[in-house]
Every structure is written in C-alpha cells, then in structure tokens.
Amino acid sequence: LSLLMKLVTNALVVEKQPVMHKSQHRPLILKTEVQFKVTVRFLANLPEFKYQLKVKPIFDKDVEEVKTASGFRRFDFNSDDSKVLDVDTPGGGLMAEFGHMSLKEKKSRSKGQCENRLVVTEELHIIKFVIVFQYAGQRCNIEASSLPVLVISSTNQASSAWASIMWWNMQSTMEPWNLSLFSNPPPLPWQQLSKALSWQFLSVGQRELDENQLSMLRDKIVGNCASEGRSDDPDDHVQWSRFSKNESAWMWIDGILDLIKKHMVDIWRDGFIMGFVSKERTRLLLEKKPAGTFLIRFSESIKYGAITFSWVDQNTHIRAVEPYTKKELQGISLPQIIYHYSLTAHGKTRKPLLYLYPDIPKDVAFGRYYKLSEMSSTVDINGYVNRKLVSVSVYPIPPPSPPREQSMEVDTDVETDTDLQQLLDELFADFSRPTCTQGHFLNPLSLQG
Amino acid sequence: LSLLMKLVTNALVVEKQPVMHKSQHRPLILKTEVQFKVTVRFLANLPEFKYQLKVKPIFDKDVEEVKTASGFRRFDFNSDDSKVLDVDTPGGGLMAEFGHMSLKEKKSRSKGQCENRLVVTEELHIIKFVIVFQYAGQRCNIEASSLPVLVISSTNQASSAWASIMWWNMQSTMEPWNLSLFSNPPPLPWQQLSKALSWQFLSVGQRELDENQLSMLRDKIVGNCASEGRSDDPDDHVQWSRFSKNESAWMWIDGILDLIKKHMVDIWRDGFIMGFVSKERTRLLLEKKPAGTFLIRFSESIKYGAITFSWVDQNTHIRAVEPYTKKELQGISLPQIIYHYSLTAHGKTRKPLLYLYPDIPKDVAFGRYYKLSEMSSTVDINGYVNRKLVSVSVYPIPPPSPPREQSMEVDTDVETDTDLQQLLDELFADFSRPTCTQGHFLNPLSLQG
C-alpha cells in the first residue's frame, strides 16, 4: 500500500497559471482575492478511474500547526474549495482543472505572539491536492504538492516576494524543499546570485548582464572592495538581509528591471545601455574620449528606477543629466530625449550628445528607435501644427535660491511674485534672452555669435 | 395615525457620503461593490424612543415589481443589510449611521425581455429607510426615501450617469420625483441646460461659463444656427438623446471638465482659458490682432478632453498647435508649454506666443503658474545637470511621407532604415542643420542669419 501511495503521488503534477505579472513558469506568488488556475494531472494513464477520483485542494496541509505556532498567516480557498471530479484529457490521462481559485486570509485571534516572526514575503506556504482513494477495500490518500507559495495582499509586496523566490530557488538547488529557509537563511555565493540576477535581465529585457555590469553589482552588493582585483572571488557571499531588506540591493535592481520592462526593452536588448557603471568608472571611461561621447547609466541614488546619461562636455568636463524617472518616461522615450537633448550654456545652445561610448555615432545606435516614434508625432493632424517634446538643460546652474521657509504660501501670496520673477529671469538669462527679429518675436534659442 | 405617519416620515432626513469623485451634496451615483455611508436623522426630537426604533434600508421598495417588469436591474445591500438601532446625536435628536453599505446586483434569470429597455445609467432607483413603529398598540411603517440613485458597475459609466443626474435635477424642479423620466424624456430649454452646464464648471473649476462660451456651446448643442443673432431664443430646446447619447455633447464637455480638474483648475479659475471658441470665431478674434497674440481653446474634435492654442503668426497666418491631451499634460503643465513653446520655421527658431488675447503679455497672465513649477525642476540635484521639457514645433510641415503598408515590419527590417533616415533628415532639415562651432558640437537650434 505504501508503495502504491508513493508511486501515485509522484505521478501527480501540478501546474498553475496565476495572472501575476511577475510569474514565469513557476507561479509562486499568489495575491489574496486574485484568481489563479491550477491543473492537476494524473500522469499514470489509468482510464478505469475516470470520474471516480475526487481532488481537493488544501492550504498548508500537515504543516498548519507548525506554521501557526511560528506566526504564519493562515489562508482558505475562496470559492472553488469544493473538489472537482477527474476528467480525461486529450492525451488520455486524467486531470482536474481548478479554474477560479483564490485565497482569503483566515484571521487568527492572536497574531504577533511569535518572537522572531518572518515578514510575510518570507512565509513559504504549500498547496496540496489530495485524492481520497479506495482500492481493493483499502482507503488511502494520494497527494501532490505545489512548489512553495508566497502569499501577498498587494502588488507593492511583489518585489520582496520575488526576492524570496529567487533566494529559495538558489538554495533549493542544493537543499530542496526547505520551507523554513528564511528563519535562518544562509548566505549565498556571489557567483550563484549573479547568475540569478543576470537571468532576471534576460527574462525581462532579453539580454543578460555582461561582466562589467556584474562587476559593478558585485562591488555594490558584496562590497568589501579590498580585493579590488575585480575578479570574482569564490569566497564572496551575500547575506539575505543585505540582498532583500529595505533600501537594499534587490529593491534597487527590481526598480531598474521594471524601468527596462516598461520603457526600454528594445534598447536594453540591443545592448546600448551600459547601465551598471559607477560614477568613478564612468569618469575613467569617458575622460580619454572626445567631447560628445556619452554613456547611459542607471541612477544609483533614486529609489525606484531611473536612468541618466553622462557625457564629455566642452573642456573635458564630465556631466550627467538629472535622472529620468519611469513617470517622466511615460511622456517621452529615451531615444527621443537623447536625439533632441540640448544644452544652453554661456549663451550658446548645442546638442552635447554625439557618440555612444566607445565611439558609435548616436544615430547609428538610436536611430532605429526614435525614427519610429518621431514619425507618428510629426504628422500633421487636421491642420494643426505638429509638435514634440524636447528635454533641455540650462547650464551652468544659476546660484541657488535663498531658502524659503514657507513655500506653501507662495501660490496665494502675490508679494513673492517679484522675487520669483527675478530668480526666473536669472535662470533663463541665457535661455530666453529677448531678441528682435522680424515681427515681434522673441528668439530664445538663438546663438548670438 | 395617518397624520402621525406623514409627520414623522417628513421628519426623516437622509444623508449619504459615498466616495464617488463626481458626487457633491447629492450622492446620487453609487457603484456596485464600493462602500458608501448613509446617515438617517430623526428630526423630531423624541428622546423617549431612544434605542427602541430599528431602521432598515430597502432597495427599490414598493417599486420593485414595476421596475423588474421594465427590465431594471435589481440590487441588494452587501453586508450592512441588517438594521441598526437608533442612537442619540449631539443635538439630542435620533439618528442611525450605516457605515459600510454597498450594493450587489441580484442576477435575475431573464433580463432582455423588455422592449424599450433603458440603458443602465437611465435607471432611477430609490433606497428607502423603514422603521417598523409600535405606538399605542398600533403598528405602522415610517419611511424615508433617498433621492433617486443611479447604480453603475464601473467608473467608465460615471459620466453618463452624471448626465442623467443633471437632466433629472432640471426636470424635477418642475415635476418632482419622476422615476420614469428617461422612458420618455421631454426636451429641456437651453436656458435651463446652460445654467446647469455653467454650474458644472463652477463646481469643478471655480468659475462659471461666460456669455461667449455659452453661446458657442449653444451653437454646438442646439445647432440650428438659423437665428444667428446669437441671442438666447427661449424656444431653443435640447433633446436628451442629443445631450447624452454617444459621441454627443455631454461626453465632450465632461472630458473637458475632467481636463480642467486634473490639470488646470487655477488657470480656468483665473479666466485665462477662453476654451469654448469655434475655429471661425478664433479667426475673427485674432485676425485683427498683432502677431504673437494667442488664445487657448478646447479641442472640438478629440474625444476625451484636449486643449490647444491658436496664435497670430508671421504674415497674419493663424495657426493652432496639435491639441495636448490629459495624458500628455501629466508630464508638463500648460503654462510651462506656453512659456517655452518654440517654433522652428524657415530655418529660424522663435517663440510665437506673446500676448494672451486681447493683449495681456503672456508672463503677466501665466507667470504666476509656471514660476512655481519651474522652480522645482531647475534646482540642481546631486551634481546632476537640471533639465526640463519643452514643447516645440517644426513648421512648415514637410511633404507627407509615402504610405507604408507594413509599418509592423519596420522594427526588424534593417532595409528600411535608409528610407527612414532620409525622411527624418528632411523632417529636421530646418531643425537640426548641423553647424560647426567650437568642439564637435552640432548646433541645431541656432539662427543662421
């Protein structure tokens, strides 16, 4: 009997297709009150059992007491809790499809009693599918278990949850099925973590991280730049807390992944974003290059994914533009920004970006992208004058304004208008110097030799 | 007894505060599965009834059969269906607060049987609050009714629903409580409708419509420009279908209200948006004005609320920029657009906007707005070069590109790159004429005398 159980247990395969955007093959993140689908397949083709077996999904079966003790949340299935009969599949095997499952938290009375309680995105749960099976007068349970499941209640937890999944996947290659992993998570070799990170970029942006990019990440995450040899020391390890906790590596990287996914899959895929370069390395790379050479970097300081470019300006000054955020990129694409980016300095307006590092003319690199987007916005519509957005800078920066303690009042206080006007006049002294040409027109962007 | 009932019935007042964005004092739009709050007040101060009266909300009481017959949907309260005891209020009166009400549709088996079924935003429902009341051995019902309620299931229905509310409010000043109004809605005098429309702008944008704006709307909605005298003919009437049905007046106006609410309450309030001006009138107004005079108009053609400006260009040409949509205004404000708007034509770049019609220097009108927004984006951050967005146009438009039947292929087809490059070169011939200045820099925005 016990042999039969084991045999048949292994013959069950579980597949899920939740609608989580992050999920790939392994659907390990489930959001409460959001539907997901589970298909249970009976691999051993035993058609004589057709319509005779009932499958029932159970959340955290067998481990419920343990988990409750350690402060885990408890969940129930919302609607489809009832079991579904087996049906035959085209291949002839048996299967059951749970089409509209979703989770709801069971509120337990006393929650915070446990000392070292994990954060919710570290709780590893299990969904089991159980068949109560009658055979030869005997009765036994056949079970199939899902991969570990992380349950979140809001998409703002998805990023942390994904960190847990990556960590678990890396651990479980060595020590499978450790559901208490995050009670005391062992550090991981950088070698292994770096591969996982690279895969994320492959998955999201169709291009892995190269050695230079990984090296920058190593310096940032492993730190300990003592061995500045930049070779991957196999002794380098990363702590879970360093990787996943607030303000730490993964949140920053995931913001960048999201930035790529939403706004620059194509440019990333084609390799035009150096991205992970420190400011120092940027200077090293650029300082020997002719003016007009630039490279594209992810912002290291801004929390939720932003991108900037650094370029060699006149007199070999290296400058970087204020990073563009995801929100801003909704209105204008990075290639468009790069194509039109203009700088007004010392009374002269010019386009400071010429060659993508090391020496690719920017149109060769980016032409294929901005052409398409420009096309559509340049067409005349109903007799209207077409238009487009251009990102411009005024440099050098004017002297900083004196601090204003009550900026809230400004919008009703007419008195400050004059101050503001002055400041603004200063700011745009170069930019908007009025000039008489034909008609009454100001001529703000002109080069006044 | 009947006297008492009437007396007490009138003594009940119903107040609701749903979280619908459109709702003002009268909360007449309810969305299914979204919470709202109802407070029932017993105006007659009879403290001896404290804690003895139970109030029960009932949806479509007394009219359910009629409505079901005419194809109306039916609803139930979700959770708080149970009645709540009366409690005393600070003033000493009796009241009951239903804190977490929400509606759920009761699916009825056969729905589409009714011939002339109304659309859902024309269904007028009623919520009644009933007290079963024992007095002197007698038992009777005390009832208070809500104002008519429109039930929607998605915010994309809110606009239509609001149209119904306006229409009902206008009708009910003459003939109150007509719940079958939309079965055969009588036309309304323009005089009355125009006031209601004007109030919408007052409510959303803190400024009513002036006579010129209303006159333009009259021409558009009433049509029938036979009496071109532009005086308000009291015989002008508007049909409900003309006002509310798809692609018609209200949808367009409501898109503009939303535009104002989201992006330009201040400029609207201060009266700098002429807004409702026909193209013809725009030309009449501007053609006698000096070059650089401009006015701001709402787009008449774009469906969901967009804004443009028309200006007197060189040689007294009147031009208008492609309208800005709500989505685009998320990234840049209208005052900023106006302040920096630049035009490149005939090899010269200039700012074509100088005087807001009739003759207000644009900085006098808009200075107060763009100063504030410029402030924040001009501050230097962490050594980055500040930047901002500018809306620019290239005019005149280059010859239209030959039609491309397979624009889908372009992004993988390297062959077309050359074509695109050529076209683009043409497009930006004026805009990006390369010029050698110091260094290698192109000098695209320069005036080459």
Next chain:
DNA sequence: ACAGTTTCCCGTAAATGC
C-alpha cells in the same frame, strides 16, 4: 459581430494593525 455592461486587477493612496 458587436455594443453595452460587468469583471478583473494593477498601482497608488489611505487605512489599519502591531
């Protein structure tokens, strides 16, 4: 096929809980 209507669910903001 299609339009009116509802459902689904992300992402943000607010509320809640601990």
Next chain:
DNA sequence: TGCATTTACGGGAAACTG
C-alpha cells in the same frame, strides 16, 4: 510613534452576454 501589512478603489482593459 513608526513601520508592516492590508484595504480601498480609480482607471484601463479584458471578459462577458445577450
């Protein structure tokens, strides 16, 4: 009080349903 977690719901899009 602050942070972790959940709830709420607008908005866009997909799914439904006659």
